[in-house]
Amino acid sequence: MSGPSPLRRLLPWAVVVPIVALDLFIVVRNPGDLDRLLINMILALSAFVTLHAKLLSLANAGFMAIGAYASAIIAIKLGMPIAVSIPAAVLLCGAVALVIGMPVLKLKDVYLAICTLGFGEMVRVLIILTPGLTGGPTGANLSTGFPYEAMKQTKTWMLVALLAFLAYLFWAISRSRIGRAFRALRENPQAASTMGIDIVAYRRMAFLMSAMIAGAAGAFYAHSVGSLDNSDFKFNRALDILSYAVLGGSGRWFGSLLGGGFLTALPILLREVLGASVGFLKNFAQLPNIINGLALLLVVIFLPGGLASVFGARHGRRRTESAAGPGLLSPDKPAAAAVSGEPLLALEDISRHFGGLDALSKVGFTIKEGMILGLIGPNGAGKTTLINLISGLFPPSSGRIVWQGEDIQHRPAHRVARAGIARTYQNIQLFRDMTVLENVIVGRHTHIRTHLLTTLLQSPRERREERNARAEAMALLERLGLDGLAGEHAGNLSYGDQRRVEIARALAMHPRLLLLDEPAAGMNEIETERLGEFIVDLKQHGYTLLIVEHHMDLIMKICDEIVVLNFGRKIAQGTPALVSRDEQVLEAYLGRD
Amino acid sequence: MAALLEVKDLEVRYGSIEAVCGVSFQVEQGQILTIIGANGAGKSSTLLALSGLVRPSGGTIRFRGEDITGLRTDRIVRSGLVQVPEGRAILNPLSVEENLELGAWTRKDRKAVRPSMEKVYALFPALASRSRQLAGSLSGGEQQMLAIGRALMAEPRLLILDEPSMGLAPLLVKTIFDTIVAITRVGTTVLLVEQNARQALRISDRAIVLSHGRVLLQGPSAELLEDPVVIEAFLGKS
Numbered sequence: 001m002s003g004p005s006p007l008r009r010l011l012p013w014a015v016v017v018p019i020v021a022l023d024l025f026i027v028v029r030n031p032g033d034l035d036r037l038l039i040n041m042i043l044a045l046s047a048f049v050t051l052h053a054k055l056l057s058l059a060n061a062g063f064m065a066i067g068a069y070a071s072a073i074i075a076i077k078l079g080m081p082i083a084v085s086i087p088a089a090v091l092l093c094g095a096v097a098l099v100i101g102m103p104v105l106k107l108k109d110v111y112l113a114i115c116t117l118g119f120g121e122m123v124r125v126l127i128i129l130t131p132g133l134t135g136g137p138t139g140a141n142l143s144t145g146f147p148y149e150a151m152k153q154t155k156t157w158m159l160v161a162l163l164a165f166l167a168y169l170f171w172a173i174s175r176s177r178i179g180r181a182f183r184a185l186r187e188n189p190q191a192a193s194t195m196g197i198d199i200v201a202y203r204r205m206a207f208l209m210s211a212m213i214a215g216a217a218g219a220f221y222a223h224s225v226g227s228l229d230n231s232d233f234k235f236n237r238a239l240d241i242l243s244y245a246v247l248g249g250s251g252r253w254f255g256s257l258l259g260g261g262f263l264t265a266l267p268i269l270l271r272e273v274l275g276a277s278v279g280f281l282k283n284f285a286q287l288p289n290i291i292n293g294l295a296l297l298l299v300v301i302f303l304p305g306g307l308a309s310v311f312g313a314r315h316g317r318r319r320t321e322s323a324a325g326p327g328l329l330s331p332d333k334p335a336a337a338a339v340s341g342e343p344l345l346a347l348e349d350i351s352r353h354f355g356g357l358d359a360l361s362k363v364g365f366t367i368k369e370g371m372i373l374g375l376i377g378p379n380g381a382g383k384t385t386l387i388n389l390i391s392g393l394f395p396p397s398s399g400r401i402v403w404q405g406e407d408i409q410h411r412p413a414h415r416v417a418r419a420g421i422a423r424t425y426q427n428i429q430l431f432r433d434m435t436v437l438e439n440v441i442v443g444r445h446t447h448i449r450t451h452l453l454t455t456l457l458q459s460p461r462e463r464r465e466e467r468n469a470r471a472e473a474m475a476l477l478e479r480l481g482l483d484g485l486a487g488e489h490a491g492n493l494s495y496g497d498q499r500r501v502e503i504a505r506a507l508a509m510h511p512r513l514l515l516l517d518e519p520a521a522g523m524n525e526i527e528t529e530r531l532g533e534f535i536v537d538l539k540q541h542g543y544t545l546l547i548v549e550h551h552m553d554l555i556m557k558i559c560d561e562i563v564v565l566n567f568g569r570k571i572a573q574g575t576p577a578l579v580s581r582d583e584q585v586l587e588a589y590l591g592r593d
Numbered sequence: 594m595a596a597l598l599e600v601k602d603l604e605v606r607y608g609s610i611e612a613v614c615g616v617s618f619q620v621e622q623g624q625i626l627t628i629i630g631a632n633g634a635g636k637s638s639t640l641l642a643l644s645g646l647v648r649p650s651g652g653t654i655r656f657r658g659e660d661i662t663g664l665r666t667d668r669i670v671r672s673g674l675v676q677v678p679e680g681r682a683i684l685n686p687l688s689v690e691e692n693l694e695l696g697a698w699t700r701k702d703r704k705a706v707r708p709s710m711e712k713v714y715a716l717f718p719a720l721a722s723r724s725r726q727l728a729g730s731l732s733g734g735e736q737q738m739l740a741i742g743r744a745l746m747a748e749p750r751l752l753i754l755d756e757p758s759m760g761l762a763p764l765l766v767k768t769i770f771d772t773i774v775a776i777t778r779v780g781t782t783v784l785l786v787e788q789n790a791r792q793a794l795r796i797s798d799r800a801i802v803l804s805h806g807r808v809l810l811q812g813p814s815a816e817l818l819e820d821p822v823v824i825e826a827f828l829g830k831s
Contacts, residue, residue: 357730378762380732426760427680492607495679495756496632521760522679524788525829527632550762591764 011310019258022265029273035224037264038159039217044244044260045166046213051242051250053206054186055105056113058238060214062120063093065233067218069127069134072228075153076146077133082153086219093215094208101207105200120238127230139229140222152226159220166213169456170253176455176462177448182206184431184442186250191429194391195509196417196446214241243292247299249306258307263292344369344513344544345390345421350399352385359385360568362399367513367546372539374559374576375548378589381565383548384426387515390546391423392416418446422511424502426518426548432491436482436501439490440473443508476504480534495522507538514538516547520554532558552590556580564589595658597622597782598643598674598751604651605638612638614806615652620751625773625783627793627814629827630803636786637679639803640755643784644676645669657750671699673750677757679786681740685729689720692728692739696746706746713742716772734765741772745781752776753784758792770796790827794818802827 027034043060050057067089074085104115127134135144142148173179185192185199193199222228240263248259270291303309346366352359360382367373375383389396392413401409408416422443431439448469454462477483480500485493490501499519506514516535520528532554535545539558549555555562556576564572564579566588572579579585596619605613613635620626630636641647643654645666654662656674684692693713697706714721717738723731728739737757744752754773758766770792777783787793794800794814801811802823810822817823 378732379734379760379765488610489608492610494633494637518760522756522788523632524629524790524827526827527788529829550760550766552763589762589764591767 008312015258015307015310019262019265022269023261026265026268033268034156035154035159035220037261038156038163039221039224040240040244040264041257041260042159042163042166042217042220043214043241044248044256045170045253046210046217047241047245048170048248048250048253048256049206049210049213051245052186052253053182053203054189055203055206056109057116057207057210058113058242059097059100059116059119059207060210060241061233061235061238062116062123063097063211063214064218064221064237064241065120065123065127065230066096067093067215068222068228068233069140069218070215071219072140072146072151072222073133075223076150082219082223086216086223089219090212090215093211093218097208097211098204101204105203105207117235117238120233120235124230124233134230135228137230139227141227141229146227148226151223154220154223159224162216162220167254167257172455172458173452174253176466177445177450178452178455180438180442181445183434183438184445187431187433188429190393190413191425191431192442193413194393194417194423195442195505196414197442198412198414243296247296247307249303249308251305252308252311255306255308262295262307266292266295341368341370343367344404346400346402347386347390348400348402350386350389350396350401352382352389352394353397358568360389360396360565363565363568363570364399365563365570365573367544369512369544370539370542371560372535372545372547372558374555374562375546375565376550376552376555376562376589377565377571380567382568383565384517385568386565387423387517387546387548390416390515391421417509417511420510420512421515422506422509422513423515424499424506424517424519426521428495428498428502430490430498430501430505433489435487436477436490436493437470437473437486439501440476440504440508441469443505444469444473447510473504473508476507477501480504496527499523511543513544513546516545516549518548518550520549520551525553528554596620597657598784599655600639600643600652601655602652603639603642603649603654605635605642605647606650607638607647612806613642613649616803616806616808617652618801618808618811620782620784621799622782623777623780624799625777625785625797627790627797627800628784628786628803629788629790629793629800629823630809631826633805634803635806636803637755638806640676640753640784640786643669643674643753646676667699670747673747674753675744675747675749675751676753677740677744677755679755679759681736683728683731683736683739683743685727687728688725689728689731689739690724692743693720693746696743699747705748709746709748713745716745716775717742734761734768737761737765737769738772741769741776745776749781751782751784753786755786756788757785758787758789766792790823791818794823 023037027037043064046060070089070092071085074080074088075082100119104112107115128137130136134140135146138144140146181192181197181202184195185197185202189199244260244263245256247263248255248257270287299306343366348364350363351361363386375386377383388394390401392411395410400407403419408419431442448465450462450465474483474486477486480503482497482500482504485497490498493501499522503519520531523531528551536558539545559576562574562576562579563570564585571584571588572582598620601617603613603616616635616639628636628639638647642649645664648663653660656672661669661672684695693710697709700706719735720738720742728736731739741757757769761769766789773783773785774796785793785797794817797814799812800814800817802809810817810820
């Protein structure tokens, strides 16, 4: 393997050095611009959080306004120190985000953008309509009872400290379980949810964080500028903030700092520095906007991943040793002794309609602990629909799914996954831009016992849990013969290898029931045979499996029982020997030679 | 006479992975050539390079005597080399007929499009009865037929099929292989990549075996069916 070319290695510097130099130049020329620069970088981070979670939110300007006015009012009208008013304003933004997040986050893409934009305007209108409290259309200044001296209280070092704290927070989160979950849900929310990641909760968390950071930036803005006007928080502010993060790239957080740093400094440079010396620029007030737009356009076209993408993709940081811990290849509740043959999962009269189509009608069977159940049938018989129902991607139209005595037919996918049901997909659903190793570690998500606090403190537990998860993921990859590909992007692998990574990722969850949807598709006969041996090995370690497959040799060899579907109905069930002689099965599926 | 397709020292890389490292082979007019190989051997990457969907990092591809290395995919399709992608890639929200019409997108002889469609319907009667249905609502087997039919709408000189039997029920696998033979009878040359090596070798004239991005073996399919290395690595006992 060869490393990146020398040119490629220089590229990050070619982006970072000019931007830092530009910012330094602006700040040295007028130290007063430093506050603006730092605040914009903080705002850039706030937009990054939502963008990273695939939420196209334009609410940042609104939250900035709430933070600014709330802190100003608490500090001036209630006479509190800013050490109280700023945190209070941030908490208020968090509370507002929680409330409006509930309905608003159900929307996607451009609908979310429009709705959050509306929120920003609403905040502004509210400010204009409450002159007694906020100064209304006149603004929060001396004439409305917000004297400049009392307002302007922050020192630049506070902003530096806040930005440093946020940078640390983002760095720590990006390498933690939480950061990994965000990357997973950003790439493939469906697969993330069947790994046990509560994607709704994570989206809410992103919206909340974004709001609180924007609120903090707003509060500091109020006490740094010394007066406020509702026009500071208009539509163009929302767009500016978003463009910092877009320019920086939605993949990695430090890109936003570059984006914010560049787009803040550029107009200042053009307007004030060049404008003073080059005469015609003085009369061309729109030029900075045009140049900003042009810069954004160029980056979006030539660097779709944003400025941060010049740093290359995330890679496994350290060499990872594998460690075959004791329960490497066993389900969570070790069943070796307890392969009881008790029913683990029971389907009762399951039906599912899509429009006028009956994908499944009154299908029922049970899966006993420790067995391999084969599910076969012609294409379009409803096999994948059944697996989707069991894994909670959508509920059945009628019927019950009973898991260890409990009804689970209305549970969302992440809760089904946590209960111990893992799956692979017929059309592979890997996190393509994450490494193979990371994909498998996502499978450990619900088992890694770390949270925001351990991440923030980088506690010994955080490091131990992460190390263990990596080691175990590595051991699983070794077991499947994929360890040589651990550092590659999953999307670069061949079809059959991707299938194996999916199996490794599902096994990392230590499920009690593993649903495999056409695991041998794209494998040749020898590879299929090896897969069969591996599956039987899993059974011997206490796993229970349901397998959809068209390779009849494989199905006949490894299954204890087979269920045959045709046009959404069960047409046969029994041992492989019995099913392979069944008249209806021969007619509909196997054919006669 | 020169071969229809001549591939010389083809190389494809993805980042640090070398998927194809110096593959050479030829496809003769009117024949079926099969490529077999383990997962990750470079089969799909070779096909993607032929269709211009990935840029080769080295080597040359000559089709009908002309160098097509690194050309854009639409230009390659226009010259008569058409691929049925792995996993079908049909256009779900369009009807069967619309999918087929799009297959003829690059053709200049618009009058001849309708007869082509009739030919496809004759080959796959199941599609004819579902011509107004949305492609996404077809079963897996019908989708595969549609993908092949769509490629045939371009009236290709060379049809490339990437794992056409994947994910299909046993009965349908047989239908698909029968269809491939039927397609070559009317003069279309076929390049076939298959995991179902036994069936593929049975219907093809020649075959190459890829391993780790290189050509391990090549020869008449009938000989490779008897080759101990092929039996050991791809066919298994039975």
